[in-house]
Structure formats: C-alpha cells, structure tokens
Amino acid sequence: MTDVVIAGIGQTEVGEHWDIGLRDLAYAAIHDAVEDAGGLKPQSLFVGNMLAPNLSRQAHVAVLVADFAGLNGIEAVTVEAAGASGGAALRQGYLAVASGFVDVALVVGVEKFTDKVGAGVDEALATTGDADFEAVQGVTPAAQAALLMKRYMHEYEVPADGFAGFALTAHANGVANKNAMFRKAIKAEVYAKAEMVSDPLNMFDMAPNADGAAAVLLTRRELLPSNYKNPLVKVAGSGASSDTLALHDRKDMLFFDTAHISAGKAMKQVGLTLDGIDFFEYHDMFSIFAALQLEAVGFAIKGSGWKLAADGSIGLKGSIPCATMGGMKARGFTGGAAGVYQAVEATIQLRGQAEANQVRDARFGLIQSLGGPASTSVSHILQRLDQD
Amino acid sequence: MTDVVIAGIGQTEVGEHWDIGLRDLAYAAIHDAVEDAGGLKPQSLFVGNMLAPNLSRQAHVAVLVADFAGLNGIEAVTVEAAGASGGAALRQGYLAVASGFVDVALVVGVEKFTDKVGAGVDEALATTGDADFEAVQGVTPAAQAALLMKRYMHEYEVPADGFAGFALTAHANGVANKNAMFRKAIKAEVYAKAEMVSDPLNMFDMAPNADGAAAVLLTRRELLPSNYKNPLVKVAGSGASSDTLALHDRKDMLFFDTAHISAGKAMKQVGLTLDGIDFFEYHDMFSIFAALQLEAVGFAIKGSGWKLAADGSIGLKGSIPCATMGGMKARGFTGGAAGVYQAVEATIQLRGQAEANQVRDARFGLIQSLGGPASTSVSHILQRLDQD
DSSP: OOOEEEEEEEEOOOBOOTTOOHHHHHHHHHHHHHHHTTSOOOSEEEEEOSSHHHHTSOOOHHHHHHHHTTOTTSEEEEEEBTBTHHHHHHHHHHHHHHTTSOSEEEEEEEEOGGGSOTHHHHHHHHTTSOTTTTGGGTOOHHHHHHHHHHHHHHHHTOOTTTTHHHHHHHHHHHTTOTTOSOOOOOOHHHHHHOOEEETTEEGGGBOOBOBEEEEEEEEEGGGSOTTOOSOOEEEEEEEEEEOOSSGGGOSOTTSOHHHHHHHHHHHHHHTOOGGGOOEEEOOTTBHHHHHHHHHHHTSSOTTOHHHHHHTTTTSTTSSSOBSTTOHHHHHOBOGGGHHHHHHHHHHHHHHTOOGGGOOTTOOEEEEEEEETTTTEEEEEEEEEOOOO | OOOEEEEEEEEOOOBOOTTOOHHHHHHHHHHHHHHHTTSOOOSEEEEEOSSHHHHTSOOOHHHHHHHHTTOTTSEEEEEEBTBTHHHHHHHHHHHHHHTTSOSEEEEEEEEOGGGSOTHHHHHHHHTTSOTTTTGGGTOOHHHHHHHHHHHHHHHHTOOTTTTHHHHHHHHHHHTTOTTOSOOOOOOHHHHHHOOEEETTEEGGGBOOBOBEEEEEEEEEGGGSOTTOOSOOEEEEEEEEEEOOSSGGGOSOTTSOHHHHHHHHHHHHHHTOOGGGOOEEEOOTTBHHHHHHHHHHHTSSOTTOHHHHHHTTTTSTTSSSOBSTTOHHHHHOBOGGGHHHHHHHHHHHHHHTOOGGGOOTTOOEEEEEEEETTTTEEEEEEEEEOOOO
16 A cells, blocks of 8 residues: 655644634645645645534534635535544544545544633533433533542552652643643652642642644645655554543453554554554543553553653653653644644654654654543554655 | 446335434335345445534444444445535545445445434534524525525526425325335425425425435445346436535526536546436425426526426426436435435436336436535436346
8 A cells, every 4th residue: 555644744833822713723734734845735625623512512614624724615524533533533533545445535633612611611621421311410621531530549559649750740740831731840849749639649640621723734745846855754653442431431440441452453554563652642631541542552550650751751762752742631622633742743743853852762652532431533653654 | 338237225214213223224224225135245335424523423334334244344434525525425436436446335324313303404414504604694405595596586487386396296196105205295385385494495395304315335346246136227327516506606506517517427438418318316405496406407498498497398298307216305315325315216216116106118218416505516327227
C-alpha cells in the first residue's frame, strides 16, 4: 500500500478565546496547514467536533468550516465520538486517502468551550455519557473519573500524591510550547495543596477545557508537491475500538480494553512492538486515564502505570516520554480538537522540530484519543520516513 | 475494484415512538439487518444521527448503539451532516469496505424526535443552519424553505397548487408501505385546503418529523455467506459535496449545486447517464427541495421540476419514479436515519420485493440525502446485480 503522509499541520493557541468563534478557530488552523503543505488543495474535509450542538447551538459544523474556509464544493462531514472525535476524524481521513477514493483529505478538530460557562459546560460534557442511566443521575465525567481513581488507589495502595507525576511532567513540558494554555512548571507541593474537584481527584488531576483548533492535511506520498520541504511523516497504523458507554457495565473498570485493542491494531498494522515506540501522546483528560492507558497499551503492568509518572519514566528523557508538548493537562483539553492536536504535536516531534521538547531520535510516535472513560479509543502510529 | 454489496437491511416503523428510546430503535433495525444478511458480523459501525445531542441530550450515540446491540469492541463512530447524516454515514461505511480496511460495516441511521416537543424540536432543527447568522434571527428550516419556494414560484410563475403532485405521489405510494407513518392517499382538494405553515409552504409541502431507525450491512461480494439468499444489490457509485451553510450566501439559491455535483460524481463512478436511472429517492423534506433536486440532477430543466410532479412523471409508472415507498412526506422524516431509509427502500426495489410499489425492471436507483438547503448533499447509486 502507498504511504499516507501528513503533508501539513496547523494549530491555534489553546485558551479562552472569548472573541473568536468556531469558524474562525478552524480557519486559522486550516490556513496554516495548507500553507505548511505547500498549497495542496483538499477534496474532503473531516471535522472532529464533540459538543458544538450544545456548547454553540451549532450542528452541521463541517459545512460551517468548509464554507468559511472557502472550500465550497468539497465533501464535508463531522465525525463525533465524544473526546475521541479528533482521533476518529483523523481515522476517517486516513481511510479515505489510503483507499484511493480521496487524494487530499483535510482533518480539522475544533471546539469552542467558552460559548457556554459554568454548569452549561458540565451539562454539555455529560451528554457524552449515558443520558438515561448516568447523566440523569448527575454523573459528570469528572465525578466519574474520581470514582475510578478512588477505586484504583484503594486497589493498588497508591499514596495520596501518587498521581502528581502526570501533572508535573505535563506542566514542565508545556513551558516551551507556545500554543499551550499553561506554560508554567509546577512543584510537588503545589499538587499536594491543590483544591479538590471531586475527592481524590484534584485540580491538577484534570485537564482544563479550552478553545482551540488543529488541522492536518493528508495525502499519498506521490502526490506531494515537487517543492515539498518538510521532513516526511507517515500515518503508519490506525485502530479504533468501543466499549460499554457506562462504566458500571464493565467487568473490570480498571482496565481500558479499548485502549489495549486500538493500540494493538495500530501496532499490528506497522509490525511494531512496544520497544519501537519512542513517545506516547495519551489522553490525559484525567491523570487516572493516563495511568490506565499506560497499562492498557502495555508500558506498565496492571496497577503500576502511576509509577512511570512517579519515577520520571514519562519525562522527555525517560523510557517512554509522554505528553511531550504539555499534553491535555498543560496544553488544554480542546474537546473534538484534542486528537488532532496530538497528531500535530507528534508530527512536530517526528520532524525533529520540537526544540526544547524534542524526544531524541524519535521515529515512531503513538497517539491515543479517548471518548468517555475509554468507551471509545482511537490510536494512530505516526512514523518519520527516511528521505533520499 | 471488488463489488461492495448491501448484504442486509432493517428498518423500524416510522412514527411517534414515545416509549422507545434511541438505543432500542437502533437495535431493532440492526437485529433485522444482521438476520437478513445471514448473520454476518460487523467490525465497524457508522451511525448517522442528526440531533440527539439536543433532542435526547445524548452525544456519543454510536457507542450507545454498539453497546446496546452487544457489539462491544468494534469501531463505532457517529457521522453528522444535518439531514444528510444518514447518507454521509452510508458513504463512510462504503469507503471503509471498498478500501479493504473493513470487511463488514454496519451503517445505522437513528433519530428520536419525540424526546422533545414543540419549540424544543424547532430549536434543535435550527442548529443545522448558521447559528450566528440564521438561527439567531429565528430562521427555522421550514421558514427558509418557504422563502425559497416563494422565490421559485415568483420566478417561474408556478400556480398555487403547482407543488401538489409531490405530496399526492408520496401519499399514494405510502399506502402499501407498512413502515410508513402516513398510509393514506390524499386528493388535490385536501392539498388545496391545507393549513399554511409558512406561506406559501403548507402542511403537505413538508415532511413530518418522526422517530425511526434503519440499518444496512455492507460487505464485499466474496465475503457473503455461502447460503446467502437475497438478490444481490451493489453500491455502485457514491459522491458528496458541500455548499454555503447559509442560503443568503448563494449566488443562485434556486439551483442546488451540491445535488448536481454529488449525483454527477456517483453517476460518473458507475459510468451511467440519466437514462439509466430507474428511480430516484430524493430528499423531500420540503416539496421545493424535491423540485430543485429534479432540476439539479438533470431530470428537468431549471424552473420545471415541479411539472414532473404535476404531470405524473414521478409516479411509479412515470418516466422517473420518485419517493417510491412514500418518501419523507408519507414515510416520515427521520433525521439522521432518513438517508439510510432511502438505502433500505432502494434495496427492496432492486431486489424486486417492493410488491405494490415495485418499479418495473428496476436496475439502478439513485438516492440523495440533503443537509440544510442542500448545504450538504450525498448521493449513492445502488445497482441490482445479475446472478448466476
């Protein structure tokens, strides 16, 4: 099969963009991605969006974006899988290009949290759970993550500050990322004193909701412009999986089956084992998610994912660098854009352009996007290609 | 390229299912589709849904559906393109199977309008337009269609009852469709006396919002079970296109560019001209949409689409039979399920199982799904395959 490459990338600063709408955010990312790709024109647009129908009273987002970007005529479709919407849109774009049906696909993730405030955001986020059996009881994603974290800490005797390493690493890596929402390193004492959101989950165990858009332009290698300048990055593997929507229906809620299955599918496609993965962009919406993903993918045995954060293994020079540009904790959680930010950041790493955040000799990066408590998981492996 | 066939179909009755939820509706259609396909197991699920985040406070619908159907583990993603969500989901499923990445794809359309009532439904429907420039002014899809119809009638000097033929044909064809919401033929006098919704658009110029789910199971021909019994129907062509989200941004609002482009792409893929199309399932959410689609696809010249309804050409024995099982007008408009209902009904026609509604010697059917005022259009051509 022909190589599907990431020809261009774009991203906006992540933060509270009170005065910028969905369409403007998306366009900024598209503009940069198209320019970065040397002007390649897409035929299809796949938009990852999670909550605009509730946050912004706007459905049909893909057409809103295509229209404002002057792309009238092209195919435009919105892909939704809760927090994994960005990863799912990337996968649809990848399938379209790999299949030969589409030559150039534009994948855009966009979310605008600040169109709502306070309880309106929590209500919108709760729609990603089971409306009839979870949301109606008032279970928000954060409350649910806290229950998961409490059970994990009890089961595996994790100390109170056991999860601190996830936030410390993310914030340390966010400092040099000019698009990150938080660019300030934090100390262990800050984590220890942080306000509780839902015991035992504190303010630093959870990523901030933020506005942002990210875009990647996918094409087949042979279709790149002759003057193409960027180091080549390939989408080498792709996998997706779903589990029960509600956490209470799982046989074992402390193992993220979908994270295991989707990463396994992507690795199998590449013919890669864990040793070959140079960095891992997990879905650290909550620190407990990061720990469970490290275990599900296989970097740690069950109950010990948190130790990789505590002992520095997930640092830029550790055995498996994670959240290398700040992750969701420091960059910000951009809803349906989150999975596309992962792809953009991984591409920067694989191009060798991550500067202070560069993972040395990065050749394969694993990115993983989750929807709900891993009710959906979409994994991709991006690969640096050697060039003549 | 290998043939992608519709191995199984399923649909629920269309109507007001006050006591049945999203997941139950979807499951009923899936059950029938899997059984019809001889038990084929899908690896990927593409759900077309338009408004559940607002109507049912439920996002992440694909996982809700996969979970309830006992399909945990499979890829599950929601595809949204307003009223074209069903057509767009069908296209994603088709691309996944045609590409070889997926062997069996399940495409489900589902919508549950009765989770909201009255203004709540109008508010939800308005999210499919431009939130900042249309919905905020109170423009609902029906009000917009009325403006379009008024302009058309003025421009082409259409008499007051010029659109009656669309409703009369749909209702006549709905009588024998046991899944249709309205199974009663109407007379011209009834149309003439109908209550206005938004002048000149009356109650019979518009399809009723309704609950329902439809499903098709797609696979490659060689993967069909050895005991497969149904006549073979192939997805022969597929095309999609987008236009401005807001009607006021069109150069010519009386020509549906996307309907022209998407149908053209699908026909080009098959190598088919208009003469070869035996019936057309249009997106008759509004009678004016039906007229404009007949013109955009090429069955009528500009300004004369309504005449095909007035002179009986769209009847079952006419030159281009439309809404052959009642269309959206009589079957009901099922939101993100509408495009999948079209695929199910076209398959029944092509299998030769449409009984009283059978289009004689039907070999090629064109189905077209619209989002907004053709801001999105997705077209497919289904083909009856000759068997040994």
